[in-house]
Amino acid sequence: MTATPEWWRGAVLYQVYPRSFQDTTGDGIGDLKGITRRLDHIASLGVDAVWISPFFKSPMADMGYDVSDYRDVDPMFGTLADFDALLARAHELGLKIIIDQVLSHCSDQHAWFRESRTDRTNPKADWYVWADPKPDGTAPNNWLSIFGGPAWEWDGTRMQYYMHSFLTSQPDFNFHNPEVQDALLDTIRFWLDRGVDGFRLDACNHYFHDIALRDNPPAPMSSAHDIQQSNPYGFQEHLYDKTQPENVAFLKRIRALLEEYPGTVAVGEVGDGEQSPKTVGLYTSGGDTLHLAYTFDLFGTEFSGRYFRDTVEKFEAETADGWVCWALSNHDVMRHVSRFAQPGDDPDQIARLAIAILVALKGTICLYQGEELALPEAELAFEDLRDPYGIRFWPAFKGRDGCRTPMPWEAGEAQAGFSTGKPWLPIPDAHRDRSVDVQSTDPASILAIYRKAVAFRHAEPLLASGVIAFIDLPDDMLAFTRSTDEAALLCLFNLSREPRNTPLPAGFSRPHSFSSDGATITEVGAILPPLSALFSQRD
Structure with missing residues (x-):
């Protein structure tokens, strides 16, 4: 394990989506013990750290990104003892563990929100973004939810609206309240004290809202760039519902807390459209904000030299004093061998070239589980969907389930070795043919190429610092x-x-x-x- 405090510069991260990695109980859902069981595979890639998507207690309306208890593991995934065992084994293998922290919002089942919604005078009454309706009873302003519809939900007890940037069951915290900031920082400290090596901060530019609740203006039609045009969210210029100036001061509070635990790291997820390079530069500059920021900007469909050059140069211009984390796939977008492929392309060729480009980029890089097997996007029937985003916008947008199907480990085993029960999402036959055991014996496989690519990046210091x-x-x-x-x-x-x-x-x-x-x-x-x-x- 790299001992230097700035181990993250030029590092290779590996994202695990827990419910789809390895099931050990037979319920068809991956768990923490399953991750521990498969850590040897991750270590064999030569990566430096593992980012684990949320495993906290949750009603699972948004697959764990709706947290109801920040200090405990959901029974679906195991126990705190299981997490401690995972952490210990990872450290034995020289792997650092980064966990997802979903701070911009929580579940409506969280005890804090249950108290907040009881009346307007309770101790947590101002912990969320509450607002009175307009005189005609409509929402306070025109803000939209990323998952469709207004960003406001009526509560008949308080007789007010509350803000939700995502699902109606994911109320946004009011970061203008210092008590909220303190409480959330305490949840970070809880995991630092358990020994985690860092945090991936989900939607970190969504922490603050415009306290005056001003309407967002329409976006110029030429710059409407939402992930898919069936969602009207992309038709607003999001000046007031996210990326507010006050955010930087809170990010500095996070950095100051992590400085108490040398070697730990904060990776901010920044999805800010055309403003992402500027926002990433602001959020990672000065040595007292985030260590690095994770960007969506290589998640497009174009596969050309111009696309990569233009994207990287935009960030280079804004992040001279900051640091970027690049990825080609994650749990929210179509897998890149499918996104980048043209009719007739060999997906293995796309995968080989894509990883060669990724390991050569300046910054930190992140791999998403299954891309080391060149897994294509899974085509699922509507009745198999579990993603509320896809269900809402079907059929114009099929959601994110196609990139979240379970890892195929053994081609000849039931459910490709992922589970002894029926998986929460089906495993395509095309994925079974690309199982880890099949590729492990083939020196020309994509899995072998990934191992060589990561080794090449680590063997060439220029790729970390040049x-x-x-x-x-x-x-x-x-x-x-x-x-x-x-x-x-x-x-x-x-x-x-x-x-x-x-x-x-x-x-x-x-x-x-x-x-x-x-x-x-x-x-x-x-x-x-x-x-x-x-x-x-x-x-």
Whole structure:
């Protein structure tokens, strides 16, 4: 395990979605003991840390992102003792553990909200965003929920509306109340005292709202960029319901708490549309805010050199004093081998090139469970859906269940080795064929490629600390160097479906062994097969 306080710079994280990783009880839902059982697989990838999505007590309306007790494990996943055992085993294997902290909102079943909604004078009456209706009884303003409809729900006991940025059962905290901040910081301390190594802060730019409750203006139609256009959320410019100036001071309070526990880290999830680079820069600068921020900006459908270059350069311009965590897939978006593929593409080729690009980027990177197997997006029937987001917007948007299906471990076992019972989501036959046991015996498998890619990133210090400088090439190619004053590494990618020849900068004459098969350097430049990568150290 890396001992330096800034171990997270250039690190490789691995995201586990607990209910879909490994079931040990036969109920068809993954659990903490299952994660512990499979930690050897994660360690074999060579990653530095494991990010575990929420496992706290919850009614599970939003699959655990609606927390009803921040200091306990939901019985579905096990016990606090199970978590302690997981943490101990991870540390034995040299893996750090980062847990999800969902602070912007909680479940309406949380004791704090139950008390808050009883009347307007109780001790927690101001712990949530309550507001009177307009004279005609309608909501206080035009804010929208990400999961559809208004961001306001009427409560007949208090005779007021409460704000919810997500489901109606996920009331937003009122961070303008210092007591709320203190209580949530105490929940972070609880897990720090148990020995966790850090936190992924869910929706961290949603903590504060505009206290004057001003209406959001319409977004310019050219910039409406919601994950899918069936959701009207993308038609507003979200000036007042999130990303408020007061947020930075609370992030500094989180950082100050973590400084009491050397080596721990705060990874902020920032989804802020076109403002994401600026927000990430603000939230990770100065050495007293977040250590790094996780961005959605490589979750698009375009697979081109121009797409990667434009995205990275926007963040480079805003984060000179900050740090970005890049990912291509997670539990909220279509798996990238399906997103990036064109008709006729080999998903293995997409997977090989994508991981080659990812490990070469400046920043920290995060892998999502199953991408090391090149799992495609699962196609599910409506009756199999469990995601309230997808159920609400079906059929225009099919939700997030397609990327959340269980991990396939053993191709020949019942439920691909995930469970002895019926899984909470079905396991596609195409996933079974890509099981861990099948790929572990194949030196040319995507699993083998991922292990080599992570080893390559760790073996090349330039990939953790070097500056990034792009080289002009056609839009279907991508080229940049990672360098220090002493050394440089050329990173060259052909994202087209045709072979490409291109001249090279002087001083790069030999391909690195991690380059794709067939990628070579001649006297006149580089030759790259379709969907391939070439790396070269400076002579």
